[in-house]
Amino acid sequence: MQVNPWALTSVGLVIVVTYYLGRRTSRFARSTHDFLVARRTVRSRRNAAAISGEYISAASFLGVAGLVLKEGADALWFPIGFTAGYLALMLFVAAPLRRSGAYTLPDFLEARLGSASLRTFSTWFVVFIGILYMLPQLQGAGLALKTIMPAPAWVGSVLVTVVVAINVMGGGMRAITLVQAFQYWLKLFALAVPTFVLCVVFFGSGGSGSAGSLGQQPPPRFTDDTTVSIETDVVLHVDRPTLVRVDDEETVWLPGTDYPVGTGTELFFAEDARVPVVADGALTNESWLRPTKDSTDLLSTYSLMFALFLGTMGLPHVLVRFYTNPDGKAARRTTVQVLLLLGLFYLFPVMIGALSRMYVPELLVTGNTDAAVLQVPSAMVPGVFGQILVAITAAGAFAAFLATASGLLVSVSGVIATDLLGGKVRDFRVATIVVAAIPAGLAVLLPIDDLSLTVGMSFALAASTFCPLLVLGIWWRKLTWLGAMAGMSVGGGLVLTAVVLGAISARTGGWAPWFIEQPALITVPAAFLFTIVVSLGTARRVPDDVNAVMLRLHAPDPLGFMRDRAVARFGKAEERVRTGKGRHRK
């Protein structure tokens, strides 16, 4: 891949602006209260943009288009689930969670159930989910950098880690709020502009792409003689007999057979050959257009909906942003605006995914479908203008990695600093370094998987561990800490088992049924069931202050029952008079 100077410039610009905004806003961050929850003074409009900015990760920005390219209509459930998760969060969690006055998820559980051991236990789950979610962001950064310049994948991962860690160490939550809000608008722009341009090109060319129109039955085809070099092992399928030259050896591939192709292989296809598709993708355009073709599809679609709908509320970096609202009512209003912002954004990756099926079919052969957003502009619009469009999408992609990684870093190091260390600002900084180093190391070492799928697993894990605790903790008085622990162990254990089985099955022939790949439909009800049954069995352990806590969670804000637990523990952020350093503003 040759160097794209425009894209390099735009990515550099995004990194510089991110650093500058973070530096500027973290100037007044001094206390733990600033670092954890930005003093709880973030207004709902900015907070909504920041939440959306942080939430639109590599999986949304690159992954959704990639999945649409590969799987077609079934992939449209990802954006729906990503958005609907906020509705569930709003209906059941947002306002009461903010009123609890907690500053991390483990802190909320301790406030509600009064158990220090539950707090420690959930801390480890937060750390695990956070790192699992951070991994695809960093890997995505490596992938994106590789498409715009010849660099090994680890350079991108390390670059993003360093920028984010510097910002977070400077001001914690205070530093990243404005950055994330800015990055939402940047991402919207970076996807909307290329989409409009590409749509104009598309309709200008008579409504069918170079690889054939989507209305045709058979798979897309190559427009020129094409050489595709495979960079990770894939298994390919064809729909009709296709002449292929594999490393200078001519063969004919037949429908219905698996063709495993190893790393480093070069495939040559003549003009007009039909495009083979990686094993789990939709082979023909007809099956690509049609959602839910068999009963397995039906069940795994429901399972996916379940995971995304309920998993959002358990993601640590999403929850931590809700603690920054001034009160419960603002938390609810923030969520409404998030629904609007996300709905607006997700229109675009779907369109890009559909266009890329017509213009960059070779991605279906390499399996590297996540690069669709970055490659389709230059495939459709040749020359400098195409490169500028690539530069815009690349800037958006880096904004996505930076925003999500910084949110995760703040939430996980906040949890570690307050639960495992002393909770001082210095502890927060130490935790940041440790938490940044682990996923960066893993991202360099582990192979890259589909971005949305890894993220899908983190959603399933969050839905099966924290979702039952939050929902039951907020609405059900009889929850006990033993029940919470049991539910979390069962739900988390089942999902982790599914992950391990899925990994084994992927290496031994893909025998796993649908519920191994999408376990939420089984694990979430199991977690709820165990939580409820064990709680009822240990009814003596219902905390004594449950009524007082419920009052605090649900009493409307004007009555003033809210207590800030961060202030109670770390003291109020002292209002420094701004003349302190001789620096006057206004």
Added chain:
Amino acid sequence: MTDDFYRNVGGIREPDPTLGKSVQPEPAPEPVLPEPEPPPRVRRQRVVLAEPSRSAGSLRARVELEQQTSWGELLIKDLIKVQLRSGVALALLVLAVLGALPAVFFFWPSFTDLRFVGIPLPWLLLGVAPFPLLFGVGLWYNRLAERHERDFVDMIEN
């Protein structure tokens, strides 16, 4: 150094609250001890001004809520119940609409061949339609929840 003495509003120093009034019992101890004493006096004045809006009845209701008398407990339980009920109802509505889609596509495959302005109907139903639905439901719940809370506060204050 005298910056701490007067209240700052948005970085702009407020004028002395006693300015122009004919009350001036103490001349000026500020140059001697500017730091510890004066600010509370300014603040105390504000609290007194804010107090009359809350009636004695509302104060009693608040205390009852806080002390968890059976009446207070019942009140808050009712509020929780009504909030939960509207949340669950709206969640079921959304689940019914979205959950019906895969079933329709599966049991009625010819439905997926329908087109609207050249675009297959399932793509419109999945790619565009859910987002306004989710936003609308969000708005609706926000209004419901805020109304419940306002009713609750009104009831407490009377």
